[in-house]
Amino acid sequence: MIIVMQKDAAKSDLESVEKKIIELGYQPHIIYGETRNVIGAVGEERGKEKLQTLQSMSGVENVVPILKAYKLASREVQPQSSEVEIVPGLTIGGKEFVVAAGPCAVEDRDQICDTAVAVKQAGARLLRGGAYKPRTSPYSFQGMEEDGLKLLAEAREITGLPIVTEVVNPRDVELVARYADVMQVGARNTQNFALLKMLGQLDKPILLKRGMSTTIQEFLMSAEYILSEGNRRVILCERGIRTFETATRNTLDISAVPVLKQQTHLPVIIDPSHATGHASLIAPMSYAAAAAGADGLIVEVHPCPEKATSDGPQSLRPDDFQVMMDKLREFVKVADREMA
Amino acid sequence: MIIVMQKDAAKSDLESVEKKIIELGYQPHIIYGETRNVIGAVGEERGKEKLQTLQSMSGVENVVPILKAYKLASREVQPQSSEVEIVPGLTIGGKEFVVAAGPCAVEDRDQICDTAVAVKQAGARLLRGGAYKPRTSPYSFQGMEEDGLKLLAEAREITGLPIVTEVVNPRDVELVARYADVMQVGARNTQNFALLKMLGQLDKPILLKRGMSTTIQEFLMSAEYILSEGNRRVILCERGIRTFETATRNTLDISAVPVLKQQTHLPVIIDPSHATGHASLIAPMSYAAAAAGADGLIVEVHPCPEKATSDGPQSLRPDDFQVMMDKLREFVKVADREMA
Amino acid sequence: MIIVMQKDAAKSDLESVEKKIIELGYQPHIIYGETRNVIGAVGEERGKEKLQTLQSMSGVENVVPILKAYKLASREVQPQSSEVEIVPGLTIGGKEFVVAAGPCAVEDRDQICDTAVAVKQAGARLLRGGAYKPRTSPYSFQGMEEDGLKLLAEAREITGLPIVTEVVNPRDVELVARYADVMQVGARNTQNFALLKMLGQLDKPILLKRGMSTTIQEFLMSAEYILSEGNRRVILCERGIRTFETATRNTLDISAVPVLKQQTHLPVIIDPSHATGHASLIAPMSYAAAAAGADGLIVEVHPCPEKATSDGPQSLRPDDFQVMMDKLREFVKVADREMA
Amino acid sequence: MIIVMQKDAAKSDLESVEKKIIELGYQPHIIYGETRNVIGAVGEERGKEKLQTLQSMSGVENVVPILKAYKLASREVQPQSSEVEIVPGLTIGGKEFVVAAGPCAVEDRDQICDTAVAVKQAGARLLRGGAYKPRTSPYSFQGMEEDGLKLLAEAREITGLPIVTEVVNPRDVELVARYADVMQVGARNTQNFALLKMLGQLDKPILLKRGMSTTIQEFLMSAEYILSEGNRRVILCERGIRTFETATRNTLDISAVPVLKQQTHLPVIIDPSHATGHASLIAPMSYAAAAAGADGLIVEVHPCPEKATSDGPQSLRPDDFQVMMDKLREFVKVADREMA
Structure with a gap:
């Protein structure tokens, strides 16, 4: 999951989000950008929805999922076609x-x-x-x-x-x-x-x-x-x-x-x-x-x-x-x- | 319901549709047009769906409903607002x-x-x-x-x-x-x-x-x-x-x-x-x-x-x-x- | 074109629409229905848009076109495919x-x-x-x-x-x-x-x-x-x-x-x-x-x-x-x- | 811009994308994930479209833009309302x-x-x-x-x-x-x-x-x-x-x-x-x-x-x-x- 911070987000906002990501069991990786910072949250996203709630936190602009939310239906998980x-x-x-x-x-x-x-x-x-x-x-x-x-x-x-x-x-x-x-x-x-x-x-x-x-x-x-x-x-x-x-x-x-x-x-x-x-x-x-x-x-x-x-x-x-x-x-x- | 006949529909097609409309309990009114004929089927449409099946008959181009299909919800049936x-x-x-x-x-x-x-x-x-x-x-x-x-x-x-x-x-x-x-x-x-x-x-x-x-x-x-x-x-x-x-x-x-x-x-x-x-x-x-x-x-x-x-x-x-x-x-x- | 009158349209409304249809160069055919009347306007519709304006007349509920508005592009007009x-x-x-x-x-x-x-x-x-x-x-x-x-x-x-x-x-x-x-x-x-x-x-x-x-x-x-x-x-x-x-x-x-x-x-x-x-x-x-x-x-x-x-x-x-x-x-x- | 790599992307694919990002004038930041890696490309994205082309590179699954593509129209650039x-x-x-x-x-x-x-x-x-x-x-x-x-x-x-x-x-x-x-x-x-x-x-x-x-x-x-x-x-x-x-x-x-x-x-x-x-x-x-x-x-x-x-x-x-x-x-x- 990628968390995009607002342009003018406070340093404390960034820290709160970082802390929250750790709390939810993921590892945060901050990328400091020119106009805004983004945080990558590393960890198995499937089956968890909680990261989406970061969207309500102060200073967060957007939360972008990287992985698909299905697992058993996924060809990534099962490459061979089902008969x-x-x-x-x-x-x-x-x-x-x-x-x-x-x-x-x-x-x-x-x-x-x-x-x-x-x-x-x-x-x-x-x-x-x-x-x-x-x-x-x-x-x-x-x-x-x-x-x-x-x-x-x-x-x-x-x-x-x-x-x-x-x-x-x-x-x-x-x-x-x-x-x-x-x-x-x-x-x-x-x-x-x-x-x-x-x-x-x-x-x-x-x-x-x-x-x-x-x-x-x-x-x-x-x-x-x-x-x-x-x-x-x-x-x-x-x-x-x-x-x-x-x-x-x-x-x-x-x-x-x-x-x-x-x-x-x-x-x-x-x-x-x-x-x-x-x-x-x-x-x-x-x-x-x-x-x-x-x-x-x-x-x-x-x-x-x-x-x-x-x-x-x-x-x-x-x-x-x-x-x-x-x-x-x-x-x-x-x-x-x-x-x- | 209005039944629009195809441009080149045979006279017998028109007659079959007319007969079918009567069979279904409606009254047919044919309007002879310049390029095609249309038939108005008069009768209470609500609660009946059968006229729609005319669409599959030979020579029929289109069936156009005139009335809404709901009755009890309709303001036409009950003009005053429900509280x-x-x-x-x-x-x-x-x-x-x-x-x-x-x-x-x-x-x-x-x-x-x-x-x-x-x-x-x-x-x-x-x-x-x-x-x-x-x-x-x-x-x-x-x-x-x-x-x-x-x-x-x-x-x-x-x-x-x-x-x-x-x-x-x-x-x-x-x-x-x-x-x-x-x-x-x-x-x-x-x-x-x-x-x-x-x-x-x-x-x-x-x-x-x-x-x-x-x-x-x-x-x-x-x-x-x-x-x-x-x-x-x-x-x-x-x-x-x-x-x-x-x-x-x-x-x-x-x-x-x-x-x-x-x-x-x-x-x-x-x-x-x-x-x-x-x-x-x-x-x-x-x-x-x-x-x-x-x-x-x-x-x-x-x-x-x-x-x-x-x-x-x-x-x-x-x-x-x-x-x-x-x-x-x-x-x-x-x-x-x-x-x- | 089919003109659908409102359920409670006055007789004078119906007559005004009828008159207007004639004025615009079409022939009106009234079908008296159980809950409302509809009027078929017979005549070549293509190239004319005026009938649509009937929608603004008193007592008119809806105006339903029967013919397609294109002519030269129509297979009805030219049945053989263009190469x-x-x-x-x-x-x-x-x-x-x-x-x-x-x-x-x-x-x-x-x-x-x-x-x-x-x-x-x-x-x-x-x-x-x-x-x-x-x-x-x-x-x-x-x-x-x-x-x-x-x-x-x-x-x-x-x-x-x-x-x-x-x-x-x-x-x-x-x-x-x-x-x-x-x-x-x-x-x-x-x-x-x-x-x-x-x-x-x-x-x-x-x-x-x-x-x-x-x-x-x-x-x-x-x-x-x-x-x-x-x-x-x-x-x-x-x-x-x-x-x-x-x-x-x-x-x-x-x-x-x-x-x-x-x-x-x-x-x-x-x-x-x-x-x-x-x-x-x-x-x-x-x-x-x-x-x-x-x-x-x-x-x-x-x-x-x-x-x-x-x-x-x-x-x-x-x-x-x-x-x-x-x-x-x-x-x-x-x-x-x-x-x- | 976030570049999401495929689950099974080769190490050389990752390196090629990294190199390409530098070539286009951005700074790459790799986040190594559990099932796949993502790369953040830092730099002013507006006015450049080139990063999108990374989508055609081997091993790339998806390219996700972070910034809006408009600049002069943006309230971020001009906070006060225009009269x-x-x-x-x-x-x-x-x-x-x-x-x-x-x-x-x-x-x-x-x-x-x-x-x-x-x-x-x-x-x-x-x-x-x-x-x-x-x-x-x-x-x-x-x-x-x-x-x-x-x-x-x-x-x-x-x-x-x-x-x-x-x-x-x-x-x-x-x-x-x-x-x-x-x-x-x-x-x-x-x-x-x-x-x-x-x-x-x-x-x-x-x-x-x-x-x-x-x-x-x-x-x-x-x-x-x-x-x-x-x-x-x-x-x-x-x-x-x-x-x-x-x-x-x-x-x-x-x-x-x-x-x-x-x-x-x-x-x-x-x-x-x-x-x-x-x-x-x-x-x-x-x-x-x-x-x-x-x-x-x-x-x-x-x-x-x-x-x-x-x-x-x-x-x-x-x-x-x-x-x-x-x-x-x-x-x-x-x-x-x-x-x-």
């Missing part, structure tokens, strides 16, 4: 580029089972589908809850595809875990720390979505919540951030893929459906994701988007999904990855 | 400009009790203090939990100030409600719908903070979640939004005050501490809030900011708080409001 | 994926000529280099001006590569045009309409960069300024937008590529250097651009980034550029395009 | 809270002269009006140009109010300066450095608006462009920044007022019209500006907003302006300032 096992024979973060697909919400037996069969045939390796839906409006469809989970399980039975589904309430973690192969944390819950802590105690892979105004650093801190509770199977998902641009539902931060790949060993996938909000943009964004080095995708596919209870406009029809997957396979190959 | 009773004799949203103050987190008995006495003396009408802290890092202090609630209750005993404190987990709602006079929903939980629904069933006022990337429309939809469950005592709090500017922790959206006042009957207060992140900016932003028409403030005050376990840099010392309150009283008077 | 000829034999927007490369700023003869030779060999088809540099600080290097243009011309002589260089002042348009093959408008000048108008009168292709807070709609309006003056050779360039994320210099809005491709016939290229600000992110973003359907790239290459007068950290070394180009060629092929 | 004289007897930045008012664009003789008389009577001290209008659409009214300037001069003759008007093209600086008392730089030209440099050579006060995505640091660097050319009469104007929120045209960054007041000695005013885009929000934002410590306002007033060629919806009618000014006077007084 997260979903089920035996299916891993995210390794050689395979993995696609999860399915409807936004589970609506009925036919809808979810037909979609499951179709996406499997096109090459998807996981089935997605929401049984608990966090909706902006209390008047919107809120999901089929446990009935939806049962239908997902039925679709898994039929197709063999493991299922990924969202959990929104710490109370439901146990129930959802009874059905799901991968527990999804949605963008509105990226910083729902109570939920993250419970998921950290689970023996299931977690798909953690980035919040729409979560920085990459905060995103990795949220992953750290899960990791620090003992669950090391975390998959990160970039799904668009909120910006001033309204042509798309969100702005896909595609450069988050290589940035995350540099900073963390965790796998990174892309959700082109929520990122763009338009079915016609899913294919180009999926190709871009593969080219940028992502480990996979999670895509919304609905047999009849105009009848969907939610997110119809951003869902692909099964036929279009098939066409996309065929082209995607070529991009994935150039990216030195494989697809089923 | 939310906190405890007998204390109301937010009426003539009085109400200030809540206290530390970010409850740390120990002396800290919270001394602060309570100091802020009461300066004119605060509520004591704030966090017992459950949603922290970005799992390694940061997470709050004293129930012990903190007990200390808050003790401070209330001493000063008579009702207490406002945050709840972060639906599981803790009942426990927190046993101690708190006002239940606070923090910015990270503005769209934690599971939590909002539970709070909607409570007979306690709720202080709902705006999320850092929540639009005003979404913010009011979150209020609607609470209102639609039966709890009408909702107080809105603007606490800064996330923008590109880094000179402040967030950007205080001061114009949200009059915008909210136009769109909703609910009271609106400002949190200048989280909005700015710097103690030196709290006073000017508090004055601005009063001048802009806010109903109150929630401010961080700590007896010794450099020892605070969290948010020290954005906490006022009791002396500075006293000075600010004295000046604030003058602005409040010009704004035709009163302060204790 | 912009740079020099005979080199076209952007056709089958070829075109890469422009070179240093941020021209610094000296060796620097620009060596770079030109290197990027040509790697497959670049244009040489980029700034002679006029818009710098945030008045104390930063402002460019070599005409001397820089002369060195660019020399590098062109040696390599045969046409040159693209920025013009920042309407006063310099004529001078820069004497040397440049493509005139670049930088992100800070996207809405410098005086400059755009002058460039619209030129017989040279224009590379128009998106401003860092320019919406796609505004970006196309800026293109419209050039097109409407008669110059149809406009190339659009997405170079990152400003968001809350600080891990990258800007946030590359990769979905702008397919969105622009839907809305306009103009070619679209990507600047991965300014978008990210880090050399290590250029290659993955270049691959993503090709996969997303872009028509080309403009990339910063510097023989010795640590000695660059500007933007060193986001410049590739010639060797790394060569490696990237070789991989890029494979992605371009899968995207059904060709590269030299 | 900018407009005309003899009228100063911005002193005891008086100064209001400029008038229409967005000059449209005809009656419009500008009537407005001038009305705003003067209500207490405005400057007349605003645009003769050159930077419009997003090439099809919108672009201003009356010199004819507009002449009408402004006539209105000044009648009322005695000095005039503030925008210049958008370096070519027009001389012409506009012949008429204007204050030269305005609009939000789209905040980083039009060619224009800023010319204005820096003028003997006229400059009203510099913040761009919609300009950080406070960049804003002060733009002021520095003018100051460094010799013109010390710069007035800063916050007019809203671009965010995700669409309820207002822009988001008024009210905390920019006290932040700027801390960082610079230059006067700061607020433009509530462009910041909000709605006439009904102008009064509360004006009161907030006064309460937050601004030195004045620039407000749009139009005798008949529904006939305005631009920005009608955000213009006050003269009557409403009068009402606002009367209330504003009270807030200004509490803020220890005076109004005519």
